[in-house]
Amino acid sequence: MKKPRNSSRRRAIARFAAPWFLSAFGFLSGLPNVASAGAAPCPTDALGVSRVLRLGARGGVDVGLKTYPQTLALADHEVVLTFDDGPASGTTQKVLAALAAECVKATFFLIGRNAQALPALVRREIADGHSVGHHTFSHPAATMRGLSETAAKMDIDKGFAADDKAAYGASGSEPRTPFFRYPGFADTPQLNAWLASRGIAVFGADLWASDWLPMTPQAELDLILSRLDQTRGGILLMHDIKAQTAAMLPDLLRALKQRGFHIVHIVPGDEPPPLRQAPPGWSSETEKINTEILGRRTHKRDGAAAKGAMGAPASQKTAP
Numbered sequence: 480m481k482k483p484r485n486s487s488r489r490r491a492i493a494r495f496a497a498p499w500f501l502s503a504f505g506f507l508s509g510l511p512n513v514a515s516a517g518a519a520p521c522p523t524d525a526l527g528v529s530r531v532l533r534l535g536a537r538g539g540v541d542v543g544l545k546t547y548p549q550t551l552a553l554a555d556h557e558v559v560l561t562f563d564d565g566p567a568s569g570t571t572q573k574v575l576a577a578l579a580a581e582c583v584k585a586t587f588f589l590i591g592r593n594a595q596a597l598p599a600l601v602r603r604e605i606a607d608g609h610s611v612g613h614h615t616f617s618h619p620a621a622t623m624r625g626l627s628e629t630a631a632k633m634d635i636d637k638g639f640a641a642d643d644k645a646a647y648g649a650s651g652s653e654p655r656t657p658f659f660r661y662p663g664f665a666d667t668p669q670l671n672a673w674l675a676s677r678g679i680a681v682f683g684a685d686l687w688a689s690d691w692l693p694m695t696p697q698a699e700l701d702l703i704l705s706r707l708d709q710t711r712g713g714i715l716l717m718h719d720i721k722a723q724t725a726a727m728l729p730d731l732l733r734a735l736k737q738r739g740f741h742i743v744h745i746v747p748g749d750e751p752p753p754l755r756q757a758p759p760g761w762s763s764e765t766e767k768i769n770t771e772i773l774g775r776r777t778h779k780r781d782g783a784a785a786k787g788a789m790g791a792p793a794s795q796k797t798a799p
Contacts, residue, residue: 521582526732528584529557529741533748536657539675543683543714544757546664546765550685550714552753556740557712560585561682562719563614563660566593566600573725575607581732584608584744587719588660588682591616591641598645605646610746612658612682613638622665624773631670635659656747658682663772664765683765685713688724696727704734712740 521527532551534540542550551559560578565571565587578585587604589611594601604611615623616638623631643650657679661670664683674681686706688699703715717724735742 524736526581526583526736526742528582528744531744531746532559532752533750534658534680534745534752535678535747535749536675536680537678537749537751539671539678539681540751540754541666541671541675541681541683542752542754543664544685544761545687546666546683546763547681548757548761548763549754550683550757551743551745552755553712553743554741555711556738557743558707558735558740559714559743559745560717561588561612561660561684561714562586562717563588564590564593564618565719566597566604567720568597568600570722570725571597571600571604571719574719574728575603575609577725577728577732578609579607580729581736583732583742584610586610586612586658586682586745588612588614588658589638589642589645590614590618591638594645595641601642601645610658610744611642611646611656612660613642613654613656614660615662616641618662622663622769623661623670624665624667624769628667628669631667632673635670635674653677654679658745658747663769665769682714684716686710687716688718690718690721690724694723696723696730699723699727700730700734703731704738707735707738707740 534551541547544550553559560583562574562585565574566589584607587609589601591613601611613635615634617634619626619634623634626634639654640650643655647655657677659674659679660682666681671681686703686709688703690699694702707713707715717728719725
């Protein structure tokens with residue numbers, strides 16, 4: 480069959496135009512306040528994203544003043560929005576809708592088994608331009624400190640694989656987004672060193688919504704805003720599995736804009752991020768909490784063991 484006369488010219492034009500188009504599209508996709516593909520344009524009064532912080536973790540990075548003596552060097556009134564424990568049917572959709580309405584980007588730290596169960600929601604988070612980090616596979620109640628080092632590593636790696644499989648259809652030897660947050664912020668030096676050797680950043684938080692406690696959306700909003708007034712910004716932790724948080728979020732985003740706060744979106748990069756050191760007299764709030772919880776669990780376990788031994792036959796009392 481004879482080809483059209485101008486087919487060669489069309490192919491030449493396509494070869495010339497395609498790289499330019501892709502480059503332009505990539506540039507535009509990184510700009511603040513640009514809507515996701517297929518989404519409505521951002522309103523001019525939307526909160527939006529003030530800047531994108533590309534974060535490299537080669538050699539290890541751990542941030543968040545609730546746990547670590549350093550955090551991201553954010554400017555005054557800059558906030559990084561993060562959500563843990565999702566995805567969850569119903570609430571995560573509402574959180575995503577609230578973020579989209581204000582053209583805001585956040586980071587979601589996923590539980591692997593939840594991502595495995597709801598991969599469409601994970602893919603929607605990525606399609607909407609959010610970052611997807613990791614929060615172990617099972618979020619064990621005992622935390623990573625209550626597991627053996629081998630079991631803890633297995634749960635973390637299983638979470639990486641489940642999240643990436645849900646997000647991209649396949650997983651590799653390392654997570655696509657090297658961001659991790661410990662359940663309960665219960666890290667260990669051994670696990671931190673292991674993650675650092677793999678170039679995976681560990682995120683704590685600078686302030687949190689305390690939305691694991693039952694409260695009204697208004698009470699949660701008031702609590703977050705009062706804490707932001709004290710910290711003047713930082714890495715904020717919320718949970719997209721909480722109905723009260725999903726209901727509160729639209730009002731929070733509006734309040735942030737009214738109060739002059741700006742959103743920073745964290746994404747993977749190549750260079751270590753600028754860091755700000757903790758003020759003099761700093762101590763880890765989460766370490767105190769985890770030490771107290773671990774002490775209560777140990778006391779309870781030892782008490783139960785002693786009670787069981789007292790009631791056991793004499794031949795069993797000396798058994799290992």
